[in-house]
Amino acid sequence: MTERVYNFYPGPATLPLEVLEEAQKELLNFHNTGMSVLEISHRGKDYEAVHNETESLFKELLKAPDDYRVLFMGGGASTQFALVALNFLTQGTEADYIVTGSFAQKAQEEAARIGKANIAATTKDDNFNRLPEKGEIKLSKAPVYIHMTSNNTIYGTQWQEIPTFDGIPLIADVSSDILSRPFDVSKFGLIYAGAQKNLGPAGVTLVLISPDMLAKANKNLPVIFQYGTFAKNDSLYNTPPAFAIYLINLVLKWIKRNGGLDAMAKRNQEKAGYIYDAIDNSDGFYQGHARKECRSLMNVTFRLPNEELENAFVAEAKKANLIGIKGHRSVGGMRASIYNAMPMEGCKCLAELMKDFAKKNG
C-alpha cells in the first residue's frame, strides 16, 4: 500500500486527510443511525442537520450578510454558466463578461447562446497571463450584471483586489479560490463555486445570492433551473447530492478549526511563497506564466527551459510522490494546484525539488 502522495491536481483536488479519515470512520454508520450518510433520507432530521449546518458555516466563514441565501445545486461551474444567463440575462437586456481565462470565456460563450453577452475586457492576447486594468474594462450601457472569475485555474492568475462598478451587480465564478482568503461577498450579487477544488468532491455547487438578485431571477423557466426554486425549498426541491454536501460540512469545520479565512490566507501565502521563491531565485531557469502582480495563491504556473526538461521534472516529481503537476496544454509547463487542503509540507517538498533540479540541470 502506497503512502498518501502530495496531489497537485487542479480539481478534483486533494482533501484534508482528517476529513477523509472522519468520513471513512463513519461511512457505514452515520451518527449512530445504523445507516451510511450515503443512504439516509434527505427528508430526515439527520441529514437536515448536516444540510442546515453547512449553510450556516459557509455564511459564517465568509461573513456573508444575513439576508444572503446559500443554495446547493447539482453540477459545477459549467452548469452555472447557463443558469446565470437564463435567470438574469432576459430578453432585451445585456450582460458584460470580463474574460480572464478559459472558463471565463466559456461562461461568456454559454451566455451568448442565451442572450446578449458582451466581452467587456479580455486578456486573451497575452495568453491570459494577467488581469485587465480597470481602465481596460469597457462596460456596455446598462448591463444587468458583470461576470468575472476570481481565480484562473489554468493560467494561475487571481484578482488581488475585486473591482466594483457602481450599482451594477457583480457575479463571480469563485470555484478555485473560495474560502482561501477573506472575501467581501457583500460586493457581489451572486457567487458560485463548484466544490471540487476548495470545498469537497465534484458534483455540487455552492451558490451565495443576495436578496436583490433573488427577487430579479427569472420565474419563467423550467422549475429546476430557477434560483428561486432552490431558495424557496432550502435546496430540497429535489434530492440534493447529500454525500458531497456532507463532505463540504466536514471541510468547513476543518477550516473553522484551523482559524478560518484569515488563517487560510496566511497559510496559503506562505505555501505559494515557497514555490514562487523557487521560481524567482532560479536565475531564469523557471519562468512563471502569470505576471507577478497577478499571481494566484491557488495555482502556480511555470515553465522550464524546454519540453525535455519538463518531462524529466514531472518524472522526478513523481518519484518524490508529488503528483499531478503537469500544466494544462494551453499553457504548457507545470502547474501546482495548492488549494487550502494542500499541506505546507507538500509545497516545501516541491520547492526543494525545484531547487535541486535547477542546480543539476541549469
Place this chain on the structure above:
Amino acid sequence: MTERVYNFYPGPATLPLEVLEEAQKELLNFHNTGMSVLEISHRGKDYEAVHNETESLFKELLKAPDDYRVLFMGGGASTQFALVALNFLTQGTEADYIVTGSFAQKAQEEAARIGKANIAATTKDDNFNRLPEKGEIKLSKAPVYIHMTSNNTIYGTQWQEIPTFDGIPLIADVSSDILSRPFDVSKFGLIYAGAQKNLGPAGVTLVLISPDMLAKANKNLPVIFQYGTFAKNDSLYNTPPAFAIYLINLVLKWIKRNGGLDAMAKRNQEKAGYIYDAIDNSDGFYQGHARKECRSLMNVTFRLPNEELENAFVAEAKKANLIGIKGHRSVGGMRASIYNAMPMEGCKCLAELMKDFAKKNG
C-alpha cells in the same frame, strides 16, 4: 455504536453492505494511487478506467444494443424532466405523457413549461393506485415521444409489461426500478435513472440513449443541456460526479457477482412476496394501496385500520430496527422500499412484524 438497521427509505436508499465496506476500505488510497477516489483527476487514467467500466457494465447488465450510449449527468430525474423536453420537444412539435404518479406528473408539468406536453392518460382519479390500460391511452396526432415512468415510488405501482407504440420513441424515467429485473431497453429511445434508489448515491443520473434520439437531440441549446455534448465528450465535457460514479461501479459489480438481472428479479419477487403475503393473509387488517395486477416489487404501499395503529406500527418497526417505512403523505400508511440492496432478511423481518402486529391488534 448501533448495528446496521434495515433501511426502507425510498431514496436515498440502502446500499449493499459489501459495497460500502469496499468504499470504506479504499477511501484514503484508491487502487494504490496514494489518493482518495474523491481526489483523483477526472482526466487521469485511474478515474477513466472506472468511468469506462461503469458504462460497459451498465450496458452489459441491461443487454443494451451496442450503439446505445450511456451518459453520466448531474442532478436527478427532476433535471431530466427539463432536459428531455428541451432536447426533443422543439417548437411546433408535441409530446405525450402517461401520468401514473407524482413524478410522472412533474415530468409533464415541467415539459409543459417548455413546449406542448399532452397528458395521454392519467390515473390520478384513482389516486394512482393503478396503471392505465392500453385502451385508455389517447395519443395525439404525431407525438415526438411518449414519456412514462416505469415504477411509481410513492404509490407502489410498476408496469408489468411495457406498452409500445408503433414508430413513436418511448422515453422512460426508470429511477426506481432500474436493474431490478430484465428490461428490454431496445424498446426505448431514452431511459434515465437518478442513482439514489437502485444504483448508488444521490447526485448523478444514468441516461441510456439510442443513436436515433441522439441524432434528433436539439443542438441549439446551452452546451451543458445538450445530450450531444455528453455523448461527444464521453460525459467528460465538465467534471463528472466522480465519487457517485465510482459507487455505481461497485454496485454494478455487486449485481453481476450476484447473478445479474435474472437473479435480481427472482430475489425481488421473493422479497416483495413476503410483504404482499402478509398483506393478503391479514384478513383485511392491512390494505394494499396498489391494485394487485399493478403492484411494484420495489415499493410496497399499505394502510392499517387507522392512524393510531399506523403510528404504533412505525414505533414497533423502529424498535425492531426497521427504519423509514412511513408512507408518503399523499398515500398515508406505510411504504416499504425494497430495492435491490435490501436484504431478504429485512423483508422477512418486516413480514413477521406485520403478522405479529395484526395478531395483537386485529
